[in-house]
Amino acid sequence: MDFDLNRALNVLQTDADWIGLRQVSETTTTRYVRDGHPQSNHRHQTQGIMVEVLAKGQFGYAATNRLDQESLQAATDRAYAQAVATAPWAVHSFTTAVRPRAVGQYQSPIQQPLELINVADLMQLLTQVCATLKVCEQIVKTTALAQTVETEHTFVSSNGSSVYQRFFSINTDYGVTAQDGTVIQQRTDNGMFARCYQAGAEVLDPQAVLDRAQRIGEQAIELLSAPECPTTTTTLVLAPDQMMLQIHESVGHPLELDRILGDERNYAGSSFVKLSDFGTLTYGSPLMNITFDPTVPGELATYAFDDAGVPATREYLIQEGRLLRGLGSLESQTRAGVPGVANFRATSWNRPPIDRMANLNLEPGDTPFEEIIGSIEKGIYMESNSSWSIDDYRNKFQFGCEYARRIEDGQLTQTLRNPNYRGITNQFWGNLVQVGDRSTLGMYGTPYCGKGEPNQCIRVGHAAPVCAFTDIEVFGGHG
Amino acid sequence: MSFTDINSDINSDINSDIDTDIGTWEGIFNQLCDRIFTNLNAQEHLVIELVGEHSHFMRLNGGKVRQTGTVTDGALTLRLMADQRTAAATVPFTGNLDRDSMAGLESLGHLRQELPQLPVDPYLVLPQNLGSSHAMYRGDLLSPQQAPQAILPAVQSADFTGLYAAGPILRANRNSAGQQHWFATETFVLDYSMIAPSEKAVKATYADTHWHQDQFEAQIQQARSQLQVLDRPRRDVVPGRYRTYFAPAALADLVGMLSWGAVSEASLQQGGSALGKLREGKTLSPLLSLREDFTHGTVPRFNSHGEVAPEVLPILADGKLVNTLINARTAKEYDLTSTAANGSESLRAPEVAVGTLPPEAVLSALGTGLYLSNLHYLNWSDRSGGRITGMTRYACFWVENGEIVAPIQDLRFDESLYAFWGDNLEALTTHAEFVPDVDTYDMRSLGGTRVPGMLVNAFTFTL
Numbered sequence: 001m002d003f004d005l006n007r008a009l010n011v012l013q014t015d016a017d018w019i020g021l022r023q024v025s026e027t028t029t030t031r032y033v034r035d036g037h038p039q040s041n042h043r044h045q046t047q048g049i050m051v052e053v054l055a056k057g058q059f060g061y062a063a064t065n066r067l068d069q070e071s072l073q074a075a076t077d078r079a080y081a082q083a084v085a086t087a088p089w090a091v092h093s094f095t096t097a098v099r100p101r102a103v104g105q106y107q108s109p110i111q112q113p114l115e116l117i118n119v120a121d122l123m124q125l126l127t128q129v130c131a132t133l134k135v136c137e138q139i140v141k142t143t144a145l146a147q148t149v150e151t152e153h154t155f156v157s158s159n160g161s162s163v164y165q166r167f168f169s170i171n172t173d174y175g176v177t178a179q180d181g182t183v184i185q186q187r188t189d190n191g192m193f194a195r196c197y198q199a200g201a202e203v204l205d206p207q208a209v210l211d212r213a214q215r216i217g218e219q220a221i222e223l224l225s226a227p228e229c230p231t232t233t234t235t236l237v238l239a240p241d242q243m244m245l246q247i248h249e250s251v252g253h254p255l256e257l258d259r260i261l262g263d264e265r266n267y268a269g270s271s272f273v274k275l276s277d278f279g280t281l282t283y284g285s286p287l288m289n290i291t292f293d294p295t296v297p298g299e300l301a302t303y304a305f306d307d308a309g310v311p312a313t314r315e316y317l318i319q320e321g322r323l324l325r326g327l328g329s330l331e332s333q334t335r336a337g338v339p340g341v342a343n344f345r346a347t348s349w350n351r352p353p354i355d356r357m358a359n360l361n362l363e364p365g366d367t368p369f370e371e372i373i374g375s376i377e378k379g380i381y382m383e384s385n386s387s388w389s390i391d392d393y394r395n396k397f398q399f400g401c402e403y404a405r406r407i408e409d410g411q412l413t414q415t416l417r418n419p420n421y422r423g424i425t426n427q428f429w430g431n432l433v434q435v436g437d438r439s440t441l442g443m444y445g446t447p448y449c450g451k452g453e454p455n456q457c458i459r460v461g462h463a464a465p466v467c468a469f470t471d472i473e474v475f476g477g478h479g
Numbered sequence: 480m481s482f483t484d485i486n487s488d489i490n491s492d493i494n495s496d497i498d499t500d501i502g503t504w505e506g507i508f509n510q511l512c513d514r515i516f517t518n519l520n521a522q523e524h525l526v527i528e529l530v531g532e533h534s535h536f537m538r539l540n541g542g543k544v545r546q547t548g549t550v551t552d553g554a555l556t557l558r559l560m561a562d563q564r565t566a567a568a569t570v571p572f573t574g575n576l577d578r579d580s581m582a583g584l585e586s587l588g589h590l591r592q593e594l595p596q597l598p599v600d601p602y603l604v605l606p607q608n609l610g611s612s613h614a615m616y617r618g619d620l621l622s623p624q625q626a627p628q629a630i631l632p633a634v635q636s637a638d639f640t641g642l643y644a645a646g647p648i649l650r651a652n653r654n655s656a657g658q659q660h661w662f663a664t665e666t667f668v669l670d671y672s673m674i675a676p677s678e679k680a681v682k683a684t685y686a687d688t689h690w691h692q693d694q695f696e697a698q699i700q701q702a703r704s705q706l707q708v709l710d711r712p713r714r715d716v717v718p719g720r721y722r723t724y725f726a727p728a729a730l731a732d733l734v735g736m737l738s739w740g741a742v743s744e745a746s747l748q749q750g751g752s753a754l755g756k757l758r759e760g761k762t763l764s765p766l767l768s769l770r771e772d773f774t775h776g777t778v779p780r781f782n783s784h785g786e787v788a789p790e791v792l793p794i795l796a797d798g799k800l801v802n803t804l805i806n807a808r809t810a811k812e813y814d815l816t817s818t819a820a821n822g823s824e825s826l827r828a829p830e831v832a833v834g835t836l837p838p839e840a841v842l843s844a845l846g847t848g849l850y851l852s853n854l855h856y857l858n859w860s861d862r863s864g865g866r867i868t869g870m871t872r873y874a875c876f877w878v879e880n881g882e883i884v885a886p887i888q889d890l891r892f893d894e895s896l897y898a899f900w901g902d903n904l905e906a907l908t909t910h911a912e913f914v915p916d917v918d919t920y921d922m923r924s925l926g927g928t929r930v931p932g933m934l935v936n937a938f939t940f941t942l
């Protein structure tokens with residue numbers, strides 16, 4: 001870092017009641033190979049500072065990528081002018097209580113530093129992944145992508161905050177398209193971009209990666225001759241790599257307090273959850289325990305402080321099926337009067353923080369996988385998300401998966417293609433009848449949770465065990 | 480929207496409250512490029528791309544300001560090609576010539592180290608000089624200080640929620656073969672929902688290069704009268720197949736799906752296109768024509784490699800797939816002619832041809848069925864089958880005998896484009912609307928979709 005934020009802050013002139021500087025520097029390196037040939041090798045660096053001020057109870061911001069005192073002063077003046085000009089129209093009159101003093105540091109836990117990744121070796125591995133994915137001629141497309149992200153966050157404020165957080169993450173995505181005449185099937189490594197972790201080069205262990213590539217290719221071929229998922233109402237068992245999406249869309253987004261407060265009604269949408277539901281609503285069956293947990297080592301959205309400076313702690317949002325707490329920052333908690341979490345997060349220096357998920361996990365139960373399947377006479381088991389859509393109140397969803405198996409008399413049997421299911425959030429979670437034990441737990445993440453005006457894409461993590469739901473409408477494709 | 484190329488400095492005096500250096504960026508970009516190009520050796524080829532903006536964002540909820548501020552952002556991307564290999568690097572562009580030149584030259588050094596470690600790229604296409612372009616569209620925007628007073632008083636009697644985004648946007652591209660493109664525009668988008676107590680909403684945009692207070696206030700007034708019908712008791716429509724009218728914004732969302740694994744030639748070649756059946760001889764309705772049309776000047780015709788798309792490119796003509804979006808890499812790989820598509824081969828200036836149904840005859844032509852103003856959260860539910868699922872949203876109505884009866888409880892649909900753009904397509908309206916692209920991921924978007932309304936005689940709702 002070549003710019004001293006603390007010194008810059010001390011020199012800034014402003015009449016604001018509070019000022020904060022948030023610097024983000026991020027380097028993303030993406031390497032993408034298709035069918036054994038390089039498609040893209042790109043290093044993307046971004047760096048800038050968001051100046052945020054509080055004046056007359058209103059926050060104003062100005063973001064600049066010019067890291068010099070003169071530009072910061074100009075940004076401060078712009079932020080102040082915006083706060084003052086809009087104060088009479090403010091949604092809420094805030095105080096510095098929503099920007100508590102925060103001092104501390106965080107660094108992602110990594111075993112092998114990213115610098116150890118040699119460009120030529122990585123390109124060779126990705127090329128090998130493509131070759132391994134192509135288990136036969138019916139594989140018409142193979143892709144292998146690896147992305148490393150190094151992010152530095154620095155936050156200083158006029159009430160003494162000084163936070164430094166350094167994140168390392170690796171995102172990988174391997175996949176195939178298999179084709180037999182008009183039948184086309186996709187299979188990926190637990191769903192598109194699902195393998196995203198705060199981790200180091202250790203996640204690129206060649207043997208583990210190539211073993212998975214082999215299985216992805218084989219399963220894609222298996223799907224080509226598999227029958228369509230039947231149209232029926234049955235017991236549905238979801239693997240952790242689909243539970244991720246189910247939790248994200250039907251628990252995470254509806255619990256965001258800014259959605260409930262109406263901020264997102266012109267874009268991402270509202271929520272079926274009302275402020276009066278916190279502490280009272282039965283969200284799902286008693287087996288449902290959801291935690292907001294930004295403390296899990298290695299999960300994609302682990303951090304020590306959110307962008308308001310609130311220390312990040314693990315909290316139960318839903319315990320034994322009952323809704324306790326919302327995904328709301330200090331600002332939303334102040335506006336809504338309900339308990340929240342440390343989730344005020346901005347995608348980068350050029351966007352203001354809003355209420356986000358971080359790691360949102362379903363806590364494991366105590367049923368082993370074999371016992372879950374063994375107890376089901378008739379059902380469908382699905383893996384890996386391929387399609388997702390839900391309404392703006394987060395009620396009526398339809399999700400598709402890449403791969404399914406029939407469950408018959410307590411056994412996983414025939415492979416099924418184009419599995420889909422649909423449902424309504426509360427009913428669906430009410431039908432949660434079995435939750436897998438810790439041995440069934442899977443941890444995934446995505447860099448692509450979109451929300452906010454202006455729009456922001458943010459990293460979230462989701463860990464879940466295998467789960468079973470009764471009476472779910474499932475169906476297949478038509479072609 | 481009316482655009483005129485007046486070739487004048489973007490940092491107009493009208494806009495003096497935007498106290499930014501963005502108006503000086505063209506000169507700085509050109510000097511920086513010159514410095515970097517002179518550093519190249521004979522075997523090296525380079526494309527330099529600039530994106531930038533100075534934006535004022537004001538986020539509104541219930542007629543109040545939720546968050547507000549400005550963002551000045553720029554990014555410079557260098558794509559180095561040598562020895563049949565290529566790599567790219569992006570760094571901040573700040574408008575400070577010395578600092579940006581240093582970052583650019585550092586990137587060049589990084590790319591030179593990178594290339595020898597990469598495998599050969601068989602589909603590499605070297606930059607050419609196919610002619611340069613220069614377009615500047617000066618606007619008349621509200622300053623960040625004026626915007627609250629101009630917008631907020633007019634919307635106080637409604638639950639007005641959304642985003643106002645305004646300011647200059649830049650796209651530029653130069654290459655080592657000597658080609659230069661510059662595109663600058665000043666735009667604003669007020670993207671809003673006026674929400675009735677029933678939680679149904681009138682969703683609209685006011686977008687242009689010149690802010691007209693009277694036009695804005697008239698639009699708000701009109702929306703307010705539309706709100707009244709939204710407050711009638713809601714009608715629960717059971718899932719099933721219905722005659723359905725899609726207002727232009729709803730059709731624009733369906734057209735948007737074509738950018739996601741459909742009209743892309745690479746996706747067609749690699750088994751990832753929803754339009755694969757059109758290659759096997761199937762056709763859509765003769766009423767449906769879709770083209771890329773850059774004549775309105777809302778987006779640059781050049782892509783990130785500096786290639787210039789045809790001014791007009793028919794894609795679907797009378798239901799037949801006549802062209803696809805082909806970028807230079809895809810063209811080289813499959814031995815085709817490039818249509819100068821962008822990297823993802825997505826639509827940049829889509830336009831659906833109008834039909835014969837006058838807008839005032841829509842309700843009577845619909846008869847009994849659903850009138851959909853907007854859709855939400857579309858996804859392929861079976862891509863090779865062309866099947867799309869999604870939700871209805873905002874102002875959607877049950878219509879009986881040509882009369883609006885009531886707003887509906889939102890419905891989920893799941894239907895194949897081979898049906899609704901095939902035999903089930905009954906009519907398109909005579910009037911197309913411009914639906915601006917309001918995305919602000921990473922940066923503010925340019926352009927939009929020009930579409931009429933669409934009447935479909937049977938459309939499947941599932942939940």
Ligand SMILES: [Zn+2]
Pocket residue numbers: 248253448449450
């Ligand atoms: Zn999301």
